[in-house]
Amino acid sequence: MKQLPKTYDPKQVESRIYRYWMDGNWFHAERDPEKTPFTIVIPPPNVTGQLDLGHAFDETIQDVLTRWKRMSGYCALWLPGCDHAGIATQIKVEEELRREGLTRFDLGREKFLERVWDWKEHYGDRIVEQLKTLGSSCDWQRQRFTMDEQCARAVREAFCSLYEKGLIYRGKRIINWCPHCTTALSDAEVEYVEKSGFFWHIRYPLADGSGSVEVATTRPETMLADAAVAVNPQDERYRHLIGKTCILPLVGREIPIVADEHADMEFGTGCVKITPCHDPNDFEVGQRHGLPQYLMLDGEGRITGGYKWDGMDRYEARKAIVEELEEGGYLASIEPCVHNVGTCYRCHSDVEPLASDQWFVKMQPLAAEAIRVVEEGDVKFVPDRFAKTYLNWMYNCRDWCISRQLWWGHQIPVWYCQDCGHMTVSRQDAAECEKCHSRNIRRDPDVLDTWFSSALWPFSTLGWPDKTEDLAYFYPTDVLVTGYDIIFFWVARMIFSACEHTGQYPFRTVLIHGLIRDPHGKKMSKSAGNGVDPMEVIEKYGADALRFNIITGNSPGNDMRFFPERCEAMRNFANKLWNASRFVMMNLTVEDNRLPETLELEDRWILSKFNALAREVGENLEKYELGIAAQKIYDFIWDSYCDWYIELTKTRLNGEDPAAREQAERVLLYVLTETLKLLHPFMPFITEEIYQALPHQGTALMVQPYPGWRAELDFAQEEASFEEVMEMIRAIRSRRSEMNVPPARKTRLFIVTDDGGAFEAGRDYLRRLAYASEVTVSRLAPDGAEGMAGVVTRSARCFMPMSELVDLDQERERLNREIEKNRGFLENQRRKLANTNFVSRAPESVVRAERERAEKLEVLLANLEASLKQLG
RNA sequence: GGGAGCAUAGCUCAGCUGGUUAGAGCACAUGCCUUACAAGCAUGGGGUCACAGGUUCAAGUCCUGUUGUUCCCACCA
Numbered sequence: 025m026k027q028l029p030k031t032y033d034p035k036q037v038e039s040r041i042y043r044y045w046m047d048g049n050w051f052h053a054e055r056d057p058e059k060t061p062f063t064i065v066i067p068p069p070n071v072t073g074q075l076d077l078g079h080a081f082d083e084t085i086q087d088v089l090t091r092w093k094r095m096s097g098y099c100a101l102w103l104p105g106c107d108h109a110g111i112a113t114q115i116k117v118e119e120e121l122r123r124e125g126l127t128r129f130d131l132g133r134e135k136f137l138e139r140v141w142d143w144k145e146h147y148g149d150r151i152v153e154q155l156k157t158l159g160s161s162c163d164w165q166r167q168r169f170t171m172d173e174q175c176a177r178a179v180r181e182a183f184c185s186l187y188e189k190g191l192i193y194r195g196k197r198i199i200n201w202c203p204h205c206t207t208a209l210s211d212a213e214v215e216y217v218e219k220s221g222f223f224w225h226i227r228y229p230l231a232d233g234s235g236s237v238e239v240a241t242t243r244p245e246t247m248l249a250d251a252a253v254a255v256n257p258q259d260e261r262y263r264h265l266i267g268k269t270c271i272l273p274l275v276g277r278e279i280p281i282v283a284d285e286h287a288d289m290e291f292g293t294g295c296v297k298i299t300p301c302h303d304p305n306d307f308e309v310g311q312r313h314g315l316p317q318y319l320m321l322d323g324e325g326r327i328t329g330g331y332k333w334d335g336m337d338r339y340e341a342r343k344a345i346v347e348e349l350e351e352g353g354y355l356a357s358i359e360p361c362v363h364n365v366g367t368c369y370r371c372h373s374d375v376e377p378l379a380s381d382q383w384f385v386k387m388q389p390l391a392a393e394a395i396r397v398v399e400e401g402d403v404k405f406v407p408d409r410f411a412k413t414y415l416n417w418m419y420n421c422r423d424w425c426i427s428r429q430l431w432w433g434h435q436i437p438v439w440y441c442q443d444c445g446h447m448t449v450s451r452q453d454a455a456e457c458e459k460c461h462s463r464n465i466r467r468d469p470d471v472l473d474t475w476f477s478s479a480l481w482p483f484s485t486l487g488w489p490d491k492t493e494d495l496a497y498f499y500p501t502d503v504l505v506t507g508y509d510i511i512f513f514w515v516a517r518m519i520f521s522a523c524e525h526t527g528q529y530p531f532r533t534v535l536i537h538g539l540i541r542d543p544h545g546k547k548m549s550k551s552a553g554n555g556v557d558p559m560e561v562i563e564k565y566g567a568d569a570l571r572f573n574i575i576t577g578n579s580p581g582n583d584m585r586f587f588p589e590r591c592e593a594m595r596n597f598a599n600k601l602w603n604a605s606r607f608v609m610m611n612l613t614v615e616d617n618r619l620p621e622t623l624e625l626e627d628r629w630i631l632s633k634f635n636a637l638a639r640e641v642g643e644n645l646e647k648y649e650l651g652i653a654a655q656k657i658y659d660f661i662w663d664s665y666c667d668w669y670i671e672l673t674k675t676r677l678n679g680e681d682p683a684a685r686e687q688a689e690r691v692l693l694y695v696l697t698e699t700l701k702l703l704h705p706f707m708p709f710i711t712e713e714i715y716q717a718l719p720h721q722g723t724a725l726m727v728q729p730y731p732g733w734r735a736e737l738d739f740a741q742e743e744a745s746f747e748e749v750m751e752m753i754r755a756i757r758s759r760r761s762e763m764n765v766p767p768a769r770k771t772r773l774f775i776v777t778d779d780g781g782a783f784e785a786g787r788d789y790l791r792r793l794a795y796a797s798e799v800t801v802s803r804l805a806p807d808g809a810e811g812m813a814g815v816v817t818r819s820a821r822c823f824m825p826m827s828e829l830v831d832l833d834q835e836r837e838r839l840n841r842e843i844e845k846n847r848g849f850l851e852n853q854r855r856k857l858a859n860t861n862f863v864s865r866a867p868e869s870v871v872r873a874e875r876e877r878a879e880k881l882e883v884l885l886a887n888l889e890a891s892l893k894q895l896g
Numbered sequence: 897g898g899g900a901g902c903a904u905a906g907c908u909c910a911g912c913u914g915g916u917u918a919g920a921g922c923a924c925a926u927g928c929c930u931u932a933c934a935a936g937c938a939u940g941g942g943g944u945c946a947c948a949g950g951u952u953c954a955a956g957u958c959c960u961g962u963u964g965u966u967c968c969c970a971c972c973a
Contacts, residue, residue, distance in 0.1 A: 032935085216969095223973090241973055254973090287973080296973040303973075363972060409900065413968070416899065420969080508968090543908090545966085577909055577921075582901075583966090587908065593921050596935045607932035649912060655920075670932075754939095761939040767928060792930095849917065862953040870915050870954090877916060 026717040027609055032602035034566025034595070038157070038709040055497040062093045063501035065482050065531055075154040077540045077548060077574075077586060078507065080558040083160045084571045085537055085650065086505045091705035092645055095730035113144045114432040115205070115370060133431050140432050154559060159567045159708045178484030179434040179477045180451050182525055187449045191386045191524070192426075194438075194447070198304040199380050199425045200366060203325030203338070204373040207429040208382050210473055211422060212512045214375055216364040225293070225356040226349060228253060228270040231278055237262070237270055238356050239297040242363055244349065245342045247272065248331055250279055251306075251315040252298040257283035259294050273354040274345065275331070282313045301379040321376055323429070338376070383427040383436060383470070387520075391418045394520035397529045403519060406648050407581045410508060410536045417512050418520075426473045433471030441465050479517035482530035489525075501531045508536050508581065535648055538583035540574070545585055556586055564588070568707040569595040575706055576654045597658060598710050601703075604666045605714045608692050611677050613685075615719050619694050620687040624676075625785045627691045628739035629746035630669045633660065634695050639733035641702055654706045661699060668750065669695070675788045693718065698731045748819045749786035755815045756794040756822060763813065763829050770797035774806040777820035810894045816842070816887045818880040832895060839892045846885050853878040 029036070064086055117140050118128060128136045186192040200209040224244045227236040237253055250272055255262035266283045286309050287296045300310030301319045310317060322328040325338045333341045349355045366375045395418050397403045398411055405411040427436060439448040441457035442464040448454045456463045480488070482504075486495040500522075506515065515534055522530035540556075542548055548555040561570050565588075572594040578584035623631070637660045644653035669692070676688035697718060704711040704725050715725035722728060752775070765771075773796040775783045780801045783790070787799045800806065805823065812823040813830050816839075856862055856874055863871055 030932095032933090239973065243973090246973095292973065298973085305971095306973080361972090413900075416969070512969095579910070579912095582909095585908065587922085589922060590908075592935080596933095599935050600933065603933035603936085605932085610932070644912075647912070651910075652912070655910070659920085666933085667937080671930095671937095757938060758940085761927070764927075767930065767938080795930095845917090852917090856953080859953055865953050866915075873916075 028602065028606050028714065028717055030606070032599045032710075034568060034598070034709070035563075037713045038159070038562075038567050040709075040713060055493060063498045063503070063531075064090060065501050065504040075151060075158070075558055077556050077558055077561075080158055080570065081537060081540050081574055082505060082507065083155055083158055084574050085535070087158075087160045087708070088571075088575060088650055088705040089503060089505070089535075091708060091726055092730060094726065095701065095704065095728055113140050113147065114430060117143055128431060136431055157562055157567060158558060159571060174487070175477060175480075175484055176434055178480050178488055179472065180437050181489040182476070182480055182521065183437055183472070184449055184451050185525065186385065191389060192383060193386065194381065194383050196379055196381050197384065197423070197425070198302075198307045198377050199382050200375045201321075201323070201378050201380065202368040202371065202373060202375050203321075203323065204371045205368060205430070206323045208380060208425055208427060209368060209375060210425050210475070212475075213369045214366040215369045215372075217367050218362055219365045220360065220362050221365075223292075223359040223361050224346060224349075225359065226273065226297075227354050227356050228272060228279075228297075230265070231269040231271055237265065237281065237295045238293045239295050240292040240359075241297060242361070243302075243342070245327070245333075245338060245345050246299045246302045246320065247297060247345070248275060248327070248329065248333075249299045249301050249318040249320040250275075250277075250297045251300050251310055251318060252279050252313065253281045254284040254287045254296050254298050254309055255281065255294060256285065256287040256289045259287070259289045261294060273352055274348055280313075280315075282309070282315075284309050284312065303377055307379060317379055319379065321378055325376060382425050383472075385424040385426055385476075387421050387423050390520040390524055391421060393523040394418055394516065397519065397523060402529045403532065403534065405534045405536060407536065410511060410534070410581065413508070414511055414516055417516060421516075424473075424517075426476050427468075427470040428473055429469075430471050433474060434477055436468040436470050436472060438468040439465040440468065475513050475517055478514055479521040480525070482518055482522060483526050499526070499530075500528050503533045503535055504531045505535045505537070507539055509539060511536070533648075536581050538578065538581055541583050541585050543585055543587055545583075548586075561588065561591055565591040565595040566598065566709070568598050568710050571708075572597065572654060572658075572706055576651045576658070578651060580648060580651075597662065598707060600666060601661055601707075601710065602714070604661070604670060605696060605718070607670060608689075608696050609717065612689055612693065612719075614689050614693065617693045617697050617719055618690065620690040622687065623691070624687070625742055625746050625782065626669065626672045626789070627687070628742035630664060630691065630695055631737045632739040632743040633664050634698060635733055635737040638698070638702060638731040642730070642732050650706075657699070657703050657706070661703070665695060665699065671793060672789055675792055700725060701728055701731050745782040746786070748782050748817070749789060751817045752783070752815070752820060752822060753790060753794045755817050756790075756796075756824070759813060759815045759824070760795065763826070765795075765826065765829065767795055770795050771824045771826055772796065772798045773800070774809070774812070774823040774825075775799065775801045775820055776803065776805050776823070777801065778803060779819060783820065805890075805894060814839075814891045814894075816884060816891055818884045821887045821891060836892065836895055839888055839895070843885065843888045843892065846881055846888065850878065850881040850885060853881060 117136070121127060121131065131139070183192065200211065200214045201207070202209055221242050223240045223242060225238055225240045226244065226247065227238050229236045237255075239253060241247065253270060255265060257263075257266070262281075265281045268281050269278045270281060271277070272279055282298070284298075286305055287294060298306045298309050298315065299318075300307050300315055301317045302321070309315070318329060320327060320329045320331070321338060327333040327336050327338065327341045333344060336344065346355065366377070367373065368375050395415060398405070398415060398418075405414065437450055437453075439450070439454040439457070440446075441448065441460060441462055443462040444457060444460040446457050446459040448458045448465065450458070454465060454467075457465050477484070482501055483495060483499055486492060486499055488495055504515065504518070518530050522528060540548065542554040542556070544554075546552065546554060558570060569591045573586075573591045574584075576594075577590065619631075620627075637656055640656055641653045644650070644656070673688040673692055676684040679685065697715070697720065700711045700715050700718075704715075708726065712725045756773070773790055773794065775790075777783060780803070783799075783801045787801070790796050790799045805821070806812075808825070809823045811827040811830065811832075812825045814835070815822040815824070853874060857871075857878060866874075
């Protein structure tokens, strides 16, 4: 018989996992309804060289689902990484270049991309290794990164087809510009941060010399690009100014005063400077009034446009301009204020809204279908409150800016003719202008937003735009798992892209989880240095412990704080399971795990408990309540199996009767094996290791069917009557503890009950677990009971002859307290049952349960009173 | 300004569609090295389930409001 090593060493256990894999390979999805009717979409790791806990969370949840489905006779399809590795890598490479005193322009497009690619490959391998360590059973051999041909074709197809339908356009709009990344950003990529700043109130003199208007701004440098001043048409104060002009200080430009609803009469002075190129609202105002557009910032946030501050950084220029305004007497006042500043979600520099020629996706037509599939329930969010978040965004989203002035990414498939100006949008690389056939064409240098290609993921990875067998079989997919922080970035975009390109929703269920935070509840971030590397945790406690920690103790969609101590508790649990398994193996003589022909009461009890567990765990998993399922398995293993059942079997295992011994072994082995199956998705390493050491059928635990409820294991009656014995054992232990009786001191037990069956059967266990030397079960109290220590449960009384330890007065007092307490309960119970409303309106099962409870209480009270009477 | 989450034991959190006397881990107290496990066993202390109303036979759970707190979206000249 195989044995496990004496001590549980996660490192050793977890290094062995690959041995058990089917065919020694990572799992490959097959097109076979028996094996793969379930498809999970998983996000690729955002490659930055190390896996963080956020990914550990993602990965673990996905892996639990996959393993569970696979064990249920299903398989899961993993759609591994296609695309997302590039962005973080590009930033790394740019930083590296900067340290060398270079920019990407010095390197040139080709060389730069090569360098990014090298980094990315390097990261990719590391991530794969790290995920394996965590236990992810994903098929990483199918890994494809961004630039692979399939993905590029899909992106081009999507772009061109949207363009042909008029859903993509190029135009000048206000976009968010990151001067650090020197690129446009989409609205979703801007994070607003509260910063303290100032309102600068500036006076613009009227051109006719009749006074001035006062405007306020938080960005005074943008005055260089002012094209007008607006007042509200309803505003009596300024009605006389409409149509006049004023002189822009420092610049000397004469600008009109226009009437526009945008000016809020209640806010500030009621006059607002209009800077069409640097503010979205002002842009609209500019359009309405046909104002000229002046641009005063270049791509790196420096002043431009022929001013004396040209080339100066935006913040230095702000200082200089304010100073000069003050000197010129134009500065009316400075008022401190707190305002939201948009920052780049990657580099956290302040973004500048500015007018720029970019490519946009027209959102309104796309959103309509994306709203429908969620509202009509084709796509479900779990928990469903996130559907609201999603819908709210969908209803209000503006056109999506998809062009980026970066080099890493899918280059936009558009060629501009230098001769006739025509735009050629093409699936193939264009050699000439499609209109005038000039070969003097230039490709748009910009690339697409990474999320544009990510949005195609559920189908592009299956071969779209080709009509592949994979696509026909696996699409639409079943579940997408991700954190709530990328609902807008990714989930929303996958949904509308899927609807548009494939005419179908991309997945049926979106399982949203929370974020892992540090012990103080702060978001983990690399810059704050409070991030936790899962590899360190795994090193210390093991991947199983980390997985179990992450999966339990929080509810779906809620954030969780990460405490290493909790990992320790989970490691202890693994250790407990390890030792219990060792115990079983040490005692094992049988070679197969069939159940015995006959069963003892406690066997039926544990089998019945296990059966209920299997049913509940299945139900919880179906509802994606992974934490609850895991918690139930934990409780069953620790409490029911280890603390009770194993202790109970020791009598038979150490006894003389070989038949009884084998019987106990078989039940121990059966329940252990089945429980390992239930636990496997949550703790894949240790369960597989133990399973391999036990007598078993088939290759690996991970491909065994997942247990469910079975009628032949349902022993509700026996379960309940054994619980009575357990109750008695607990009561006796408690009583002994109160009286400070050391375990070594055994006593006789006299059990007094009308229903002796369970206690007769449990005699040996009372002896073992309740420290009894001898157990007598009868209907009548023993002689001399009045001097014994007594214990009362709902089904029986028990007397222990330890008169020297019993203080009769204390005993009486204790019994009186008990009686009083239980009378209270009974009265409550009776009141409830006397209430005709309750009896008539509550469901029958509830009423029956309450009746039974009342009956039990009555018996208990009778027992207590009998004991009290006996004391005299 | 709009929306959402959270508020339960000293700490961190469970508690699914309302139905026993509200649970776990950690921490705390007491007693045990009982040959699977001291990373353990047994026993125990500890909670007006934020507050105020309401619905119901029945509320930690559902509804309304209040307070505190966190987050998302929008606006902010």
